[in-house]
Amino acid sequence: MNSITSAFERYGGINLLPVLLALIAFLLIGSPSTWVTLTVAGLAMGMMIFLMASGLSLVFGLMDVLNFGHSAFISFGAFIAASVLAALTAWVAADSVILNLLALLLAIAAAALFGLIAGWAFEKVIIKPVYRDHLRQILITMGALIVAEQIILAIWGGSPISVPRPHFLSGSLIIGDVSIELYRLFAFVLGLIAYVSLYVILNRTRVGLLVRAGVENREMVEALGFRIDRLFVGVFVLGSALAAIGGAMWAGYETLITAAIGSEMMIIVFIVIIIGGLGSIEGSLLGAIMVGLMGNYVAFLAPKMALASNMILMMAILLWRPYGLRPAVK
Amino acid sequence: MSDIAIDTNANAARGRTGRLVVYAIIGAIGICLFLAPFLFPDVRSQEVAARICIFIVLVASYDLLIGYTGIVSFAHTMFFGLGAYGTAIALKLMGPGWDAILLGGALGLVVSLILAALVGLLSLRVKAIFFAMVTLAAASVMAVMASQFSDFTGGEDGIIYKVPKLFSPATKLLTDEDGKVLRIFGAKANGKMAAYYFVFFGSLILYFIMLRIVASPLGTVLEAIRENEMRAEALGYRVVLYRTAIFCIAALIAAGAGILRAVWLKYTGPETSLSFAIMIDILLMVVIGGMGTMTGAIIGATLMSLAQFYLKDLMQLASEATAGIPLLPELLAPDRWLLWLGVLFILLVYFFPAGIVGTLSRKGGHP
Numbered sequence: 001m002n003s004i005t006s007a008f009e010r011y012g013g014i015n016l017l018p019v020l021l022a023l024i025a026f027l028l029i030g031s032p033s034t035w036v037t038l039t040v041a042g043l044a045m046g047m048m049i050f051l052m053a054s055g056l057s058l059v060f061g062l063m064d065v066l067n068f069g070h071s072a073f074i075s076f077g078a079f080i081a082a083s084v085l086a087a088l089t090a091w092v093a094a095d096s097v098i099l100n101l102l103a104l105l106l107a108i109a110a111a112a113l114f115g116l117i118a119g120w121a122f123e124k125v126i127i128k129p130v131y132r133d134h135l136r137q138i139l140i141t142m143g144a145l146i147v148a149e150q151i152i153l154a155i156w157g158g159s160p161i162s163v164p165r166p167h168f169l170s171g172s173l174i175i176g177d178v179s180i181e182l183y184r185l186f187a188f189v190l191g192l193i194a195y196v197s198l199y200v201i202l203n204r205t206r207v208g209l210l211v212r213a214g215v216e217n218r219e220m221v222e223a224l225g226f227r228i229d230r231l232f233v234g235v236f237v238l239g240s241a242l243a244a245i246g247g248a249m250w251a252g253y254e255t256l257i258t259a260a261i262g263s264e265m266m267i268i269v270f271i272v273i274i275i276g277g278l279g280s281i282e283g284s285l286l287g288a289i290m291v292g293l294m295g296n297y298v299a300f301l302a303p304k305m306a307l308a309s310n311m312i313l314m315m316a317i318l319l320w321r322p323y324g325l326r327p328a329v330k
Numbered sequence: 331m332s333d334i335a336i337d338t339n340a341n342a343a344r345g346r347t348g349r350l351v352v353y354a355i356i357g358a359i360g361i362c363l364f365l366a367p368f369l370f371p372d373v374r375s376q377e378v379a380a381r382i383c384i385f386i387v388l389v390a391s392y393d394l395l396i397g398y399t400g401i402v403s404f405a406h407t408m409f410f411g412l413g414a415y416g417t418a419i420a421l422k423l424m425g426p427g428w429d430a431i432l433l434g435g436a437l438g439l440v441v442s443l444i445l446a447a448l449v450g451l452l453s454l455r456v457k458a459i460f461f462a463m464v465t466l467a468a469a470s471v472m473a474v475m476a477s478q479f480s481d482f483t484g485g486e487d488g489i490i491y492k493v494p495k496l497f498s499p500a501t502k503l504l505t506d507e508d509g510k511v512l513r514i515f516g517a518k519a520n521g522k523m524a525a526y527y528f529v530f531f532g533s534l535i536l537y538f539i540m541l542r543i544v545a546s547p548l549g550t551v552l553e554a555i556r557e558n559e560m561r562a563e564a565l566g567y568r569v570v571l572y573r574t575a576i577f578c579i580a581a582l583i584a585a586g587a588g589i590l591r592a593v594w595l596k597y598t599g600p601e602t603s604l605s606f607a608i609m610i611d612i613l614l615m616v617v618i619g620g621m622g623t624m625t626g627a628i629i630g631a632t633l634m635s636l637a638q639f640y641l642k643d644l645m646q647l648a649s650e651a652t653a654g655i656p657l658l659p660e661l662l663a664p665d666r667w668l669l670w671l672g673v674l675f676i677l678l679v680y681f682f683p684a685g686i687v688g689t690l691s692r693k694g695g696h697p
Binding site: 126130136142146153181262270304307308315319 | 610
């Protein structure tokens with residue numbers, strides 16, 4: 001038993017879990033081409049979920065603030081991107097990659113900008129008065145979530161809104177008998193860029209050093225004369241913008257969105273950060289990829305169990321490691 | 331020194347009158363609910379009264395968690411729904427009979443207990459915030475499962491079924507000399523009245539059980555855990571076990587309320603017993619009434635239920651009155667009433683975290 005554990009640790013430890021998951025799924029699915037399609041879909045979904053989850057996890061790690069209203073940014077991001085894309089229909093449908101890309105980037109930028117501004121306002125108005133009071137934090141951010149969802153319903157209405165997908169991303173890549181949707185590749189690449197830049201900021205810059213130190217021990221960093229609360233506002237705003245971008249990408253992925261998108265994604269985001277452990281982006285990435293893969297495999301093998309399977313995964317991991325796979329805070 | 335003494339005296343006096351006011355309100359609500367079939371014989375008021383009874387129990391059991399012990403759970407509707415669905419499915423499959431209610435209800439209670447113990451032992455060990463997330467995830471998974479296994483649960487449409495003959499409106503409890511249903515103060519003594527009193531006394535018993543729990547040594551330990559977890563642990567109380575125990579008790583009581591709801595409505599669906607909207611209602615009721623007070627549950631549930639039934643009419647009027655102004659009619663539309671409740675909720679948590687009862691009697695809740 002011990003030799004198995006040490007071998008497991010030597011070859012990457014918990015980082016192997018997604019690979020293990022993919023291998024088990026390969027045996028169960030049988031057909032390699034289906035497996036590749038599902039794996040790519042799972043990875044793309046995981047990356048989009050990572051965008052949504054990373055901010056929440058960092059905010060919690062840094063300031064012990066859990067924002068139940070986080071998913072409001074996801075849904076607002078999705079709806080704003082949908083509106084921008086709908087307004088630029090001519091560009092979206094055009095046969096030129098540049099115009100397509102421009103429309104898509106504009107949509108994502110609009111979502112991100114909203115995330116920045118709304119995140120800042122949200123922090124000032126909603127979160128600031130209830131620092132260090134978990135009970136009221138949960139209640140107030142929950143209230144904010146209700147209000148946000150209702151505002152979306154008031155502005156965009158209750159019926160589903162279709163999101164036009166840019167022309168150059170609407171096809172699929174076909175290699176042999178494997179077909180991969182281009183949009184998924186794009187989502188994967190975007191998520192990877194976000195992860196790498198977050199990783200570089202956190203591990204190679206002075207600000208990142210302070211954030212990591214703050215997650216580890218806030219009082220100590222404050223005693224050394226740094227203003228953790230200002231840093232916190234920055235992280236909060238950045239996290240909100242990332243969530244809005246994630247929402248925008250998700251809107252394009254689903255192509256049909258309703259006001260319930262926020263609360264649906266919220267559950268998945270929670271499962272991800274519980275699996276990954278609070279406060280670390282590595283944990284969030286690991287959790288997001290596992291949840292994405294699990295969701296896609298199970299949706300193929302036993303469609304009705306898709307959401308429940310993630311719940312079971314979470315329970316299993318909590319049994320094994322009560323604080324998640326890679327917690328930065330305990 | 332003497333100033334402080336006078337001040338505390340004045341405060342105590344104000345608290346005393348406040349408590350008297352609270353008890354007077356509770357008494358009035360209690361009498362109204364007890365005599366509801368006679369005071370408000372129309373169908374809609376009956377619905378409101380039964381809803382208030384059931385929600386008082388549901389909210390009070392939630393308050394055991396959030397107000398007395400300081401744990402935030404979002405899975406309360408899950409247990410409520412388990413009780414309701416257990417009864418509903420049994421009534422559907424076994425036909426209308428008391429055995430179905432007993433068996434289905436018992437099944438719902440047992441499943442609730444097992445799930446509560448499982449969730450509690452798994453996640454009450456770690457931070458409170460973890461627990462909130464885990465319960466939220468568990469509840470939504472349960473809701474999705476209920477809508478997906480539709481051969482069993484009726485999916486989004488829910489289940490319609492018959493209840494024992496005693497509760498059907500055609501049953502005559504008392505007859506006058508002509509053989510017609512006896513009228514007492516204009517209210518027909520029919521099966522509907524029997525059903526209402528089943529709900530009323532069922533709720534009353536559950537409520538008294540909770541009052542007993544709160545007054546018992548267990549209740550004191552729970553409050554100690556809320557105030558200072560470390561100290562309670564240091565005094566030798568196994569915090570995790572106490573938390574899990576109260577979580578299980580609250581789950582059982584919520585499932586009991588679910589059984590009452592299923593019997594009263596003769597219909598069980600996601601909207602009436604499992605949806606997240608109900609969880610939000612419960613949260614609002616607890617906060618409005620006052621966390622950490624059993625009386626708060628009564629006031630909160632009554633106020634919110636009345637508001638839900640009658641606020642929509644008011645908003646309809648406001649929406650029509652502002653028809654010319656952009657966006658405002660949209661925001662005032664009756665469907666958007668949750669928006670205003672949400673705003674109210676945030677303001678309440680900011681400015682009156684102790685709720686109505688807590689503010690009036692100056693005790694309970696968090697400082």
